[in-house]
Each structure stands twice: as structure tokens, then as C-alpha cells.
Amino acid sequence: xxxxxxxxxxxxxxxxxxxxxxxxxxxxxxxxxxxxxxxxxxxxxxxxxxxxxxxxxxxxxxxxxxxxxxxxxxxxxxxxxxxxxxxxxxxxxxxxxxxxxxxxxxxxxxxxxxxxxxxxxxxxxxxxxxxxxxxxxxxxxxxxxxxxxxxxxxxxxxxxxxxxxxxxxxxxxxxxxxxxxxxxxxxxxxxxxxxxxxxxxxxxxxxxxxxxxxxxxxxxxxxxxxxxxxxxxxxxxxxxxxxxxxxxxxxxxxxxxxxxxxxxxxxxxxxxxxxxxxxxxxxxxxxxxxxxxxxxxxxxxxxxxxxxxxxxxxxxxxxxxxxxxxxxxxxxx
Amino acid sequence: xxxxxxxxxxxxxxxxxxxxxxxxxxxxxxxxxxxxxxxxxxxxxxxxxxxxxxxxxxxxxxxxxxxxxxxxxxxxxxxxxxxxxxxxxxxxxxxxxxxxxxxxxxxxxxxxxxxxxxxxxxxxxxxxxxxxxxxxxxxxxxxxxxxxxxxxxxxxxxxxxxxxxxxxxxxxxxxxxxxxxxxxxxxxxxxxxxxxxxxxxxxxxxxxxxxxxxxxxxxxxxxxxxxxxxxxxxxxxxxxxxxxxxxxxxxxxxxxxxxxxxxxxxxxxxxxxxxxxxxxxxxxxxxxxxxxxxxxxxxxxxxxxxxxxxxxxxxxxxxxxxxxxxxxxxxxx
Numbered sequence: 271x272x273x274x275x276x277x278x279x280x281x282x283x284x285x286x287x288x289x290x291x292x293x294x295x296x297x298x299x300x301x302x303x304x305x306x307x308x309x310x311x312x313x314x315x316x317x318x319x320x321x322x323x324x325x326x327x328x329x330x331x332x333x334x335x336x337x338x339x340x341x342x343x344x345x346x347x348x349x350x351x352x353x354x355x356x357x358x359x360x361x362x363x364x365x366x367x368x369x370x371x372x373x374x375x376x377x378x379x380x381x382x383x384x385x386x387x388x389x390x391x392x393x394x395x396x397x398x399x400x401x402x403x404x405x406x407x408x409x410x411x412x413x414x415x416x417x418x419x420x421x422x423x424x425x426x427x428x429x430x431x432x433x434x435x436x437x438x439x440x441x442x443x444x445x446x447x448x449x450x451x452x453x454x455x456x457x458x459x460x461x462x463x464x465x466x467x468x469x470x471x472x473x474x475x476x477x478x479x480x481x482x483x484x485x486x487x488x489x490x491x492x493x494x495x496x497x498x499x500x501x502x503x504x505x506x507x508x509x510x511x512x513x514x515x516x517x518x519x520x521x522x523x524x525x526x527x528x529x530x531x532x533x534x535x536x537x538x539x540x541x542x543x544x545x546x547x548x549x550x551x552x553x554x555x556x557x558x559x560x561x562x563x564x565x566x567x568x569x570x571x572x573x574x575x576x577x578x579x580x581x582x583x584x585x586x587x588x589x590x591x592x593x594x595x596x597x598x599x600x601x602x603x
Numbered sequence: 604x605x606x607x608x609x610x611x612x613x614x615x616x617x618x619x620x621x622x623x624x625x626x627x628x629x630x631x632x633x634x635x636x637x638x639x640x641x642x643x644x645x646x647x648x649x650x651x652x653x654x655x656x657x658x659x660x661x662x663x664x665x666x667x668x669x670x671x672x673x674x675x676x677x678x679x680x681x682x683x684x685x686x687x688x689x690x691x692x693x694x695x696x697x698x699x700x701x702x703x704x705x706x707x708x709x710x711x712x713x714x715x716x717x718x719x720x721x722x723x724x725x726x727x728x729x730x731x732x733x734x735x736x737x738x739x740x741x742x743x744x745x746x747x748x749x750x751x752x753x754x755x756x757x758x759x760x761x762x763x764x765x766x767x768x769x770x771x772x773x774x775x776x777x778x779x780x781x782x783x784x785x786x787x788x789x790x791x792x793x794x795x796x797x798x799x800x801x802x803x804x805x806x807x808x809x810x811x812x813x814x815x816x817x818x819x820x821x822x823x824x825x826x827x828x829x830x831x832x833x834x835x836x837x838x839x840x841x842x843x844x845x846x847x848x849x850x851x852x853x854x855x856x857x858x859x860x861x862x863x864x865x866x867x868x869x870x871x872x873x874x875x876x877x878x879x880x881x882x883x884x885x886x887x888x889x890x891x892x893x894x895x896x897x898x899x900x901x902x903x904x905x906x907x908x909x910x911x912x913x914x915x916x917x918x919x920x921x922x923x924x925x926x927x928x929x930x931x932x933x934x935x936x
Contacts, residue, residue, distance in 0.1 A: 461864075462795070462832060491860060492822075496829030499795060526896060527824060530903050531794075543896060544924050551921070563859060563876060570863050588884065591877050 287533040291502065294328035295321050295525060296486070296510050297550070298348055299372055300517035304557040304579075307332055308346030313549045314359045317513060320545035322365040324529065325536040328394060330370040330510075331356060336379045350383075356391050368393035372424070373410055375403035380410050387418030396422040396452070401431050401439050408446045415447035422450040422508070424486060428468070429459045429572050440475040450482045450508045451475070455497065458490025458520050458565065459572040462500045469504035484508030489520040489561055490569025498523040499531065513542055514550045516557070519575035520565035558582050563590040567597050620866040624835065627661035628654050628858060629819070629843050630883070631681055632705055633850035637890040637912075640665055641679030646882045647692045650846060653878035655698040657862065658869040661727060663703040663843075664689060669712045683716075689724050701726035705757070706743055708736035713743050720751030729755040729785070734764050734772050741779045748780035755783040755841070757819060761801070762792045762905050773808040783815045783841045784808070788830065791823025791853050791898065792905040795833045802837035817841030822853040822894055823902025831856040832864065846875055847883045849890070852908035853898035891915050896923040900930050 297317050298309055314331065321329045332348030340349055347355040351371045363369055369392050373380055384395060395414035399407035411421045423443055428436060443451055453465075453472055460468070465485070472483045485501035487494040487510070498509055511528040515521035526546065529537040554560065564578035564587075581593050630650050631642055647664065654662045665681030673682055680688040684704045696702055702725050706713055717728060728747035732740035744754045756776055761769060776784055786798075786805055793801070798818070805816045818834035820827040820843070831842055844861040848854035859879065862870040887893065897911035897920075914926050 462829060463836070489825075491864075492825055492828045492857070495825045496795060503796070524825070527899060530899075531824075540924065540927060543927050546896070547921065547923050563879070566860060566863075588880065590880050591873065594873060594876050 287535075288502070288507070289534070291507050291509060291532060291534070292327040292482075293525075293528065293532070293537070294330055294370060294484075294508065294510050295326050295512065296330045296522065297512040297514075297516050297525070299330040299332050299370075300510075300512055300522055301557070301559070302332055302346070302348050303518040304516075304559050305553075306345045307349035309348055311359045313553075314348065316545050316549045318360050318367070320513070320541040322367045323541035324525075324538050325534075326367065326525070326529075328368045328370045330372060330394075330396065331360070332371060334371050334373045334378050334380070334383050334395075336377050336383070338379065339377050351392070353385060353390055360391060363391045368420070370394040370396055370422075372396050372398050373414070375399040375407040375410060378410065380413050384414060384417060384419075392419065394420040394422060396424055396450075397448075398424045398426055398454075400426055401428070401435055404439050404442055408442065408448075411446050411448045421448045422452055422484065423448045424452040424454045424484075426454050427456040427574075428453070429455065429457055429464075436471070440472060444475045444479040444481065448481065450484050452484035452486050452508065452510070453501065453506070454486045455488055457572050457574060458488030458494065458569040460487075460497060461491075461493070462497060465497045465500040466504055469501050469506050473505050482507045484510065486510040487523050488517070488569075488575075489515055489522060490565045490575065492561055492566075494521070494523040495527045495531075498528060514546045514554070516550055516553075516559055519559065519579055520561050520569070521559040564593045564597075567594060571597065620868075621835070621840070622867070624840050624842060624865060624867070625660040626858075626861065626865070626870070627663055627703060627817075627841065627843050628659050628845065629663045629855065630845040630847075630849050630858070632663040632665050632703075633843075633845055633855055634890070634892070635665055635679070635681050636851040637849075637892050638886075639678045640682035642681055644692045646886075647681065649878050649882045651693050651700070653846070653874040655700045656874035657858075657871050658867075659700065659858070659862075661701045661703045663705060663727075663729065664693070665704060667704050667706045667711050667713070667716050667728075669710050669716070671712065672710050684725070686718060686723055693724060696724045701753070703727035703729055703755075705729050705731050706747070708732040708740040708743060711743065713746050717747060717750060717752075725752065727753040727755060729757055729783075730781075731757045731759055731787075733759055734761075734768055737772055737775055741775065741781075744779050744781045754781045755785055755817065756781045757785040757787050757817075759787050760789040760907075761786065762788065762790055762797075769804070773805060777808045777812040777814065781814065783817050785817035785819050785841065785843070786834065786839070787819045788821055788827075790905050790907060791821030791827065791902040793820075793830060794824075794826070795830060798830045798833040799837055802834050802839050806838050815840045817843065819843040820856050821850070821902075821908075822848055822855060823898045823908065825894055825899075827854070827856040828860045828864075831861060847879045847887070849883055849886075849892055852892065852912055853894050853902065854892040897926045897930075900927060904930065 332351045397410045483506045485506045487497040511525040512522040515524040568578045665684045730743045816839045820830040844858040845855040848857040862872045
């Protein structure tokens, strides 16, 4: 468990921790992909309170989605994170927990919907982008940075990106104002050695530019936690996790596992467990996130989980062989 | 994904596989710890058929438990694996699948209950032992070897063994007739770097004596599959897994994940999925295996999962905070 780069030898690494690691809770934001961001205020407040008590560094409350692209009445408040809605649930956030929102490239009216920092409880704007959207994404980063926010960039679906193009993207991102570059395993398709390789690559560009690297892992192959550890071992210092792994499809790295692993005395897992028990687990059956064979199959095929999400919401959900046959035939087509 | 030691470079390792890897299915044996080995013949036969069709190398059908220690009427047939019972379910095993049984040190009347190989459908006898039972275990290995069986030894609970004693144990085991030495993460407490370290240590003793190293991982920290991969990367060639991860407590490395990962064309995951769907998943609610927070907590504390198994079978099972408080207080006591 190589958490400190300072100490050497097995025993030293075992009992220590790495102080500059930051943890971001993405429960409501990523979980919102399973319920159109329709969380009760009570749930959002419970996650917020738990994050504060647990010593978590950031809470990502939702998206800043464009109301032109996303119908305001089809999605819950946490798809848009209007200032009034944020303050209704979180107050003026008097805590040291930092509030994050995600802004999707080409799906955010950022000039208009992201207020100057002085008028907002938001601290961090994370721009999510596919590789072909990098110019827009970097303009969004600049906009948020100029308005006074901390910024991050989440480069998505990189398991389907050619290495040469990834290098160009990282080179470009490294020249921007962004503070953290996050490795996102969108399809839950990466093995540990690929995580090693990619985190090293990201660090190579990021460190030279004084930026941090983050990891955001999905659990399609039951590797979300272990790949997050792998990221830590390689030097990633910004870690995404969610309560009970709540998130799209197979879900994310579970916060309760991550906090215990980190050994930093500032973190406390008990408030996470309490919120998990009272607010998150009761939603599991309706939302249907977490490892299952259909998610495993899209993970192995390095594909978006949408076909598995659809299957798991259908009456045939337990017929995993039928899903296997379907997806295998598609593969051959 | 370093699966071949022969190839070098990332691309080469990606598309290849390691031919000398063997996979053992432990579904009925390890799963038997959740239902006193009371599986229907139909289920045992279904797992057997699936193993044969899937190209799996070994199936561990159960234990050779002493009828003096285990009441014959309290446990199912698969706790004892009498020859007549094996043949009732599996016939004379005309397939190339090899049949394995586990024999616990000090809980097996091995002189009497393990027949000469010529009279049995069993191919492999795996001796499970705590470190203080090594002399008995090695006598059991010799007995099985002399009777004509392949042999393995599973050294249990090693996350609680002092390193000096582990070294002595491995030194002794290396002098025996045993063919495979299996690293067992009994409490699901090991992280990847510990797996690396321990597999390297096991290999150091085993390779010099012409033996193979195996891994048997539990899923308390959602690391059973990733730790098995870690074992493969380090050079372990004998891998335990179970259908749907069925096994004690948080369960084992899921066979469906492992077979897909291995990329050896002799393996076929579809029969595993079919059996999983028809025979294994329908038992999940009654047997209650698989990751849960109580198992996570015993894993983090490097403890036997028995308190969590008891909790998960109680009416309070969903009160994970109460379990957390209980186990934390015990820890301080």
C-alpha cells in the first residue's frame, strides 16, 4: 500500500498516509445519471452533512446542464444546480467542505449559467469533455477560472481514444488554467496495468505544468476500488468516490472503502455508513446501480453501459444469457 | 495485463494469454460454508456440466470432513464427498475436468476416508491448514500423494501470521510432495501490494522446488478479482474462483470475470453464465453471500468474517452503523 512516496520499505508504507490526497464525493452527481437527478432535498442534505462530518474534501452536487438541451421539467434540480436550489438544500455552506459541479462540454450555457464565484456557493467547476470537444472544454475552464473558481477537467471515454490523440489532448490541457486533470474510466473497462500506464502518462503532462491528476473509476469489472488504489500508488492525488458506489450502471468506487483505505485521521467513515444506511441503500432497488453481469459484459467490450442499463431496467433483466447472446451477436455484426 | 512472461511491451501482453494457468472452480466447496454443504444433486451436476463446457480445469466438489467431527446428519453430502455420493452426481467423470476435494488438517480421517486413487473419481486432494498444523498437513499430503493423487496445500489465515513463521512454513512445505502451494486471503484483508509481496515470496520457495503457486481470494474489500489478477501478474498459475463469487461471507473471485480476463480460447464463459442464472443466483437471497459493509469491516480489521456472517443473518442486518459500533468497541476492548 504505497501511499507515501516519502517513506520506503513495506512497513513504512503500511502505517502511513499521503496528506495531499483529496477526496471528492460524486454521489448525487453521478447517481443522478440513474434517476435524472431527481433526488429529494433531504437526501442531498444528508449526503452533504455526512461529507462534512466525514472530513471529505469536495462534494459534487450535480450538473450545470443547459436548459435548452435538458428540459427543466424532465430532470430534477441537481441536473441544473441553480444557485437558489443549492442554497435551499445546503444553506450558504459554512463548512470547510468544498462544493463542486460538473459542466458537460457542449451541454452547458456556461457564460450565462455559471455565476461569478462571489455570487455562488460553488467552489469547483469540473468540465467533462470528450476528446473532440477539448477546445470548448478549455474555453469553459477559462471562463470558470476567470470567474474565480477552482477548475478540473474530466477527459471521458479515454479507453476508446488513440494514444497519439490522447497525448495531444493532454499537451493542450496542460497549457490551460485547469488545476486537476482526471482520468475517467467511463466504461469500467480498464485493468490495473492500464491504470498504471495512463496515470503515469497523465502525471507526466500534469506535473510539469504544476497540476494534479485525479481518477474516476467505474465498477463494471469489480475493479473501481482497486483501480483507485492503483491510481493512488502511481501518484494520483484527487480521488472520486460515491456512497455505496452509487453511480451510473455498475457504479463507482465506494466511499466507505476508500476512506478506510486512506488511513488519514481527518477522515471518519461512520457518518458515511449512517447516510448510506438511511438514505442511499433504500434507493438501490429502484435505481438499480451496482455490479451485475450485463455491466460486466459492456465493461469487457469497452462500451458505454447504456445497453446494460436498459436491459437491467427491463422485465428480462435476470436473463443474463440472453443479454450475452445479444451483445455477442452485435459484436460480430 | 501482464499475462505472458514471454512477450514484452504493453501491446504484446494485451492480446495474449498464459497457457500454463489452471483454473479451479470452488463454487460448491466454498459455497458449502454458507449452507452446511447442503446443495441439491441438480445444482452440483449443473456446476459440473458448466465447468466441463466452459473448459475449466478443476472442480472442487466439497470437503472430506471427518464424520467424528461433523455430524453426518447435520451436513450435506458435499461436506464428506463419499465416493458413492460423488458418482451419484457426477457419474464416473468421463470428461477432462479434474475433480478436487478439500481436506482440512485435523478435521479429516484421511487414512480411512481417502481411498486409493484407483478406486476414486477424485483427482486432486487439497489440504487446508493453519500454520500450526503443518506437520499434520504434510502427512496428509504424503498420504494422498502415495495413494496416487495430485496434491495441493492451502495455507490459511496468513494475514495473521508472522513473517518469520511463514518463511519456515514455506521452507517445510517446499520439501514435501505437494504440487501447488496456494496463497489464501482467508479474511479478504490483503491489498494489491501485499499480494505482490506474498506471491513473490511463495514463488521463491515454490519455484526452486518445482512447484506452482496458487491464489484464493475473498471479496471483503471488493478486491477478490483484482487480487487474483495481481497474483497472475506476479506469476501465480493456479487460480481459484466461483460462479457468481459464491463462497463464505463476501465470497470469492467470480469465475465469469476471471475466464473473460484470461483470454485463453479454451475457456468459454457462456456455460458459466447459464449455470449462474439458473442455479446460483436463485440461491443468493437465502445464502446471503457477497460484498456488504459488515464483511468490509471484518476485512479491514483482518478478522474472520464469522461476526459479520452472524450479523447478516440476523434481523438487524441492515443496521450497518450498529455493526460498525459493535466491532469498533470490540476492537478497543
